[in-house]
Amino acid sequence: QQQVKQSPQSLIVQKGGISIINCAYENTAFDYFPWYQQFPGKGPALLIAIRPDVSEKKEGRFTISFNKSAKQFSLHIMDSQPGDSATYFCAARSNTNNNDMRFGAGTRLTVKP
């Protein structure tokens, strides 16, 4: 059962473009939404995270937009670079069930030079 639905599965963007990855959830008990970046052969690394009391969080070229009423959140990568090519996972943590964390299926981003 996929509690966090992520799209698209793969994404190709030209260098300098904007990469947008979307996630949706159903469980209203989720209260913390991180994004992870994974390079081949490595473990996922925490990139940026947001809580539902804000609608947007920006760190450098990475921005999370959060829509609580729609139960959706997205990652925007501005000025995408070839070095951003990786797999990105959204996740959501429940404030019940002892802080269980669930992940989306991942988006494979390729940024072309």
Added chain:
Amino acid sequence: NAGVMQNPRHLVRRRGQEARLRCSPMKGHSHVYWYRQLPEEGLKFMVYLQKENIIDESGMPKERFSAEFPKEGPSILRIQQVVRGDSAAYFCASSPWDGTEAFFGQGTRLTVV
């Protein structure tokens, strides 16, 4: 402060043998998650543990798989009588008591021959 340590990094087992994967969480982290990742696929939740407790094992196959997180020592994911379909990368993540900022290990790549 060392990160999440997983060992071994690579494990080769013959069909029918047992595989034992270890995960030492970050210092001060009391929550451990295990995930399985098949090539070109996302992270599949397996089990969520706190010290001496299994909180959620809904992602674990009913047979051959077990996990523990003892009071002392690393968390162990055990796969008995391995089959070729068990070949995958197994990642563990740890987080502090409030479930935020889960950090991943580098993974154990299991190959069943």
